[in-house]
Amino acid sequence: MLGRPARSNLPSRGLWRIVDDRIIAIDRTWSGPTTVLVPSEDVLTLAVDLPFATRRQREMALPFAIEDAVAEPLAALHCALGQEIAPRRHLAGVVQHSRMRGWLAILATADLDPAVILPDALSLSMPVTGAWSVRVDSGRALVRTDQGTGFALPVRDLPTAWSAAGQPRLALLGGDLPDTMIAGVEDASVLLGSVSEPVVVLAPLDLRQGAYAPVRAGAPDALKSVAMIAGIGLLAHVGILAADAFALHRMAETREAEARALLLQVAPNLAPGEDLIAAADRALPQGGGGAKPFTRLMAEASGALPSAGQIAFTQVDYSEAGDLSLGVNVPDAATLDRAVAALNTAGLTASGEPAGAEQGVATSGLSAAIRIGAAQ
Numbered sequence: 001m002l003g004r005p006a007r008s009n010l011p012s013r014g015l016w017r018i019v020d021d022r023i024i025a026i027d028r029t030w031s032g033p034t035t036v037l038v039p040s041e042d043v044l045t046l047a048v049d050l051p052f053a054t055r056r057q058r059e060m061a062l063p064f065a066i067e068d069a070v071a072e073p074l075a076a077l078h079c080a081l082g083q084e085i086a087p088r089r090h091l092a093g094v095v096q097h098s099r100m101r102g103w104l105a106i107l108a109t110a111d112l113d114p115a116v117i118l119p120d121a122l123s124l125s126m127p128v129t130g131a132w133s134v135r136v137d138s139g140r141a142l143v144r145t146d147q148g149t150g151f152a153l154p155v156r157d158l159p160t161a162w163s164a165a166g167q168p169r170l171a172l173l174g175g176d177l178p179d180t181m182i183a184g185v186e187d188a189s190v191l192l193g194s195v196s197e198p199v200v201v202l203a204p205l206d207l208r209q210g211a212y213a214p215v216r217a218g219a220p221d222a223l224k225s226v227a228m229i230a231g232i233g234l235l236a237h238v239g240i241l242a243a244d245a246f247a248l249h250r251m252a253e254t255r256e257a258e259a260r261a262l263l264l265q266v267a268p269n270l271a272p273g274e275d276l277i278a279a280a281d282r283a284l285p286q287g288g289g290g291a292k293p294f295t296r297l298m299a300e301a302s303g304a305l306p307s308a309g310q311i312a313f314t315q316v317d318y319s320e321a322g323d324l325s326l327g328v329n330v331p332d333a334a335t336l337d338r339a340v341a342a343l344n345t346a347g348l349t350a351s352g353e354p355a356g357a358e359q360g361v362a363t364s365g366l367s368a369a370i371r372i373g374a375a376q
Contacts, residue, residue: 016112017120018103023110033116035203038103040121040142040152044070044094045205047147051088055081058090059210066094078212082205085126085148093119093205100212114214117207121150124173126204131186132168134158136175148204294318297348301326301372304346305339314367324372327355331365339370349373 015030016023017037026037048065050058062079070077078100082091107113124133124144133144141158144150146168153161159180162168170177170184177185208214301324305311315327330336336352343350355369 013112013115016110016115018106021102021106023106023112032202034112034114035116035118036103036107036112037118037120037123038207040119040150042095042099043119043207045082045119045122045149045151046092046094047085047149048090048092049088050081050090062092066092070094072096078207078210080205080207080209083148085204091122091148091205093207095207100207104212115208116203118203118205119150119207121152122204124150125171127169127171130168131171132162132165133171133173134177135173136177141175294324297322297324297372300346300348301343301350304342304348311335311339322373326370326372328368328370329365330368333366336366336368336370343370343372 013034014028015026015032015035015037017026018024018039023036046066046069048062050061050065052058052061059081062081063074063077066079067074076096076098078095078097080093080095082093084090103117104113107115107117121142121144124135124142126144126148127133127146129146131146135142136155136158139155140152141155142150142152143158143161145165155178159178162170162181162184167184169186170181172185312329313326314329315325317325319325328336328339330339333354336354340350340352350370350372352368352370355367
């Protein structure tokens with residue numbers, strides 16, 4: 001067994017192979033993710049039709065889809081879902097739980113816990129339709145079929161398996177075939193490498209799934225980062241809400257002060273700390289003949305005026321007859337007309353006309369008076 005590789009935080013630490021419960025380095029400069037090839041004799045690979053919308057649904061259905069293809073109880077087997085090799089058809093791998101646990105123990109000893117586990121036959125390139133990719137080494141043959149599946153067997157048994165499959169064309173990727181199979185080999189230009197140089201870089205099937213899924217390096221740090229970002233976002237929202245609440249409070253205080261100033265013009269004896277609404281109803285005349293109380297009339301007028309345009313109030317008077325007179329400053333006559341129209345639309349009786357500005361008071365725009373009475 002090779003010595004334990006140096007610890008590293010890099011996402012790729014090479015290509016490895018498990019042989020007879022030993023871990024062997026194939027290529028420490030491997031450009032793909034850290035990958036460990038395991039004997040395909042221990043893994044059954046299948047092409048399975050799974051017409052389901054989500055990966056979660058496909059994973060749940062997979063054990064039942066392969067049940068007729070295996071002789072052992074499903075409880076003793078680990079099923080892994082691979083890449084889609086045709087519309088709604090997926091590659092799948094089946095291996096005994098005991099074998100998976102043994103491989104994981106070897107990976108832990110070699111400090112390769114997060115590595116991809118790939119059946120070695122699937123490291124061969126997928127052949128064209130009607131062909132096999134084949135690699136031979138040390139009396140052992142790896143085969144990948146045009147269905148995307150793969151298997152391994154002794155070279156002596158390869159001619160029998162080839163004949164049983166209808167003698168597909170052969171893409172020889174390394175080693176020597178039995179003489180009886182030479183006729184099936186395609187042109188020499190298809191030779192892509194040796195047994196130590198797999199063609200596939202991204203694994204079409206990773207057995208590290210479900211209960212055997214690895215905790216990838218950096219995952220705790222990533223979770224901490226997400227939690228920190230969420231915390232910062234929450235604090236920011238709390239700060240914004242607090243600022244909004246403060247601004248609304250200040251706005252309410254300002255509006256109350258303005259209302260008190262207007263009420264003091266018609267009720268000079270109003271106590272400074274007295275409740276505004278109750279004091280207004282008590283201090284101001286209620287009028288007769290169906291006239292509306294001041295507070296209700298003022299509320300209806302205020303509710304109608306915002307849509308009328310920019311209006312600044314300069315004076316308010318309330319008569320014993322129940323009429324409300326407002327001194328206002330508006331940008332132009334059109335704004336005054338819109339204000340009067342909005343009040344009348346709201347069910348009030350309103351009229352407006354320009355008025356002269358008070359002496360010593362500088363104004364911009366048009367000074368006007370709006371008279372509001374209760375709707376008849």
